Amino acid sequence: MHLNQPPSFLNRYYEDISKNMENAFRGHDLQIYDYLKYFLGWTDINGNRANNYTGKILRSSLCLLTSDSLNGNLKISLKAAVALEFVHNFSLIHDDIEDQDKFRRHRLSLWAIWGIPSAIVSGNALLTLGNLEIGNLTNEKLPLKMINKTQKLLTFSYLKMMEGQFLDIQYESKINISIPEYLRMIHLKTSTLLECSIILGVLTSNFNDDSLKSKFSSLGKILGNIFQIRDDVLGIWGTDDTGKPIGSDIKKKKKSLPIIHGLTHQNSSISKKIHDFLSQEFISDSEVNHVIDILNEAGSKTYCQELIKEYWSEGEKIIDDLNISNSFKIDFQELGTYLSGRHS
C-alpha cells in the first residue's frame, strides 16, 4: 500500500455511516439543522444539495471495524458510530470559533458565515444529536446495562476531550510546556475519543471482557497519539492542500510537539530564537517561515516522526496479539501506517 493512501476499510463503511448520519437528521427541520447540514458538507451555503459527508469518518469506522472484527451486529454499532461522528464534528465547529479559523475542509466555517452566537448553539445541537443517537440504542437488541455503559463511556470521553481542548487553549499563552504536559494534553484532546471509538465497537458487540478491552484501549490510545502528532507535523509543514496554510500552528502559538521540541532543544541558540518569536504578540508571515527554518535545523519534524514510529511499533505488537481474524489485523495495520504519514 502507498504510504498516504487511506485504508480500504474507510470505503467499506462510508456509505453506511453517511446514510445513517443523514437519517439521524430526520424530523429535525429548523434552520439550525440547515447550518449543520452545510457544515457536514451535504448542502452548500444556500441550502442546495452539495456533496456527501466530507469528514474522514475515522472515529466512526474505527468503531465499526472493531465491532466487525468481533462479529458484532453493525446495525447496533452504527448508532454509536454516528454519535461519535457528531461529537467529533461538534468539537470542530467550536474549535473553529476558538481558533478563529475561517476555513474547514476547504469551505467557510460556520461562525465565518453566520456569526459566533449561531455557531456556538449549532455546535451544541450537534453534540446533542450525538447523545440522542446513542440514547436510541434502546431500540436495538443490546442489554440495557450495556447500553448504559456505552452512554457513560461516550459522555466521559468527550468530557476528557473538552479538558484537553481547554488545556490546548491555556497552553497558547504559556511558553514552558514540557513534553509530558503535551502528551497529557493530546491524550485528553484526541486519544480519548479514538480509544472510546474502539471500545464502543467492543461494547456494542456485547463484549465486556476486561483483557480484550484493555488491548483495544491501548491500541486506540496509540492511534490517537499518532493521529495528533502527525496533525502537529501537518500544522507546520502541511501543504496548502490540507486546507491549512503552512505554519498555521506557529501563528496561533499552539504548543504543538515540533514547537515544544524546538523550545526545549538542547542547543540553546535554537530554543532561544523560537522562544523569542513566540513571545511576540504577533508573528508575521516571514517570521513564521523563519521559525520553520529553525525547526528544520533542530530536526523537530524528524523527532515527531520518530516518536510516531515508536508508538506504531507498539501498536503493531498489540494488533498481532489480538484474537481477531487476519483480514481485520491488516485493516488496523493499514490504518496505523496511513495515520503515521498522511498528508491531509
Next chain:
Amino acid sequence: MHLNQPPSFLNRYYEDISKNMENAFRGHDLQIYDYLKYFLGWTDINGNRANNYTGKILRSSLCLLTSDSLNGNLKISLKAAVALEFVHNFSLIHDDIEDQDKFRRHRLSLWAIWGIPSAIVSGNALLTLGNLEIGNLTNEKLPLKMINKTQKLLTFSYLKMMEGQFLDIQYESKINISIPEYLRMIHLKTSTLLECSIILGVLTSNFNDDSLKSKFSSLGKILGNIFQIRDDVLGIWGTDDTGKPIGSDIKKKKKSLPIIHGLTHQNSSISKKIHDFLSQEFISDSEVNHVIDILNEAGSKTYCQELIKEYWSEGEKIIDDLNISNSFKIDFQELGTYLSGRHS
C-alpha cells in the same frame, strides 16, 4: 405571602441541591473546573472560597418538589436535579458569550474574565457534568428502563432549549416576529426545560402514568411561559441599583414580548416609532429611554402581565386537579405567584 417573596420550598431544598452540586465536582480537578466553580459562585476570581451557589435553583427544586409530592425518593431525584442545574448554568455561560453580557448575577461573566474560547469549552464541560450526573442514576434503585427514559428526556429537552436559543438569536436581526412565533420560541428556549424538570421529578419517583405526566407537563409549560414573559418585562423595566429601568433587551434588539407588542400595536404611530428605532444599527441610551416611554404609552407591560395572569389562572386549575397533598399544592401556587411578579 408577599407577592415578590420566593416560595419557601426553595429554601427547603437549597442545601441538598447545593451540596450535591459540589459533590458532583469531586474528582474533577483541572483548571477548567475552577472556572466553573467561580461561575457557580463557590469561589472568587482567584479561586478562594466565596459563597454558596448563587443560582435561583428553580429547575432543580421543581424536580424535587414534584418528586416529594409523589412520595418519591429524593436521593434519586437529586441526581436529576443537579443535572438540571448544570444544564441550566451551561446555557447561561454560553448565553453570556452570545449576548456579549459582561455580568451575570452581579459578577463578571466567564468570557469577560478568561476569554471566549475558554468560556465556550467550560460551558461544554458543565453540560457534560450534567449528562454524567444523570447517567449516575444507575447507582440508585430505579429500573434501568426508567433511567434510560430520564436520560432521553433530559437530552431531548436541552436540544429543544438550544433550538429556542438559536431562534432567539435569529430573531434579533428580524423585525417582523409575530406573537405566535414568539410563543414558539420561548416554549423551546425556556418552557421545555421547566417542563422537563417537573417530569424528571415524576420519572425519578418511578411514576410513568400518562395522565399524571400530562397534567404535570402542562403545569411545567405554563410556569416556563410565565417565567420567560416576566423575564422579558424585567429585561425592559427591571431596575438597576439606582432604580433606573435598564432596557437592556432594547439595546440588544431582543424580540421580547413587550417589544413585539409595541411593534405589532394597532396604533400605527406607536408601531412605526419602535420599528424605526429597532431598524437602527445602534440604539443610544437616550433612545432606549424613548422606546421605554413609547412601550409605556402602548401598554405593553400591562399586556404582558395580563397574559401572565391568564396563564396562571390555567395553572391554578391544573394544581387543583392534581392528586397530591394540599401542602404541596400550596408550594406550586406560591411558585406561580412568585414567578408572575418577581423583581429579579
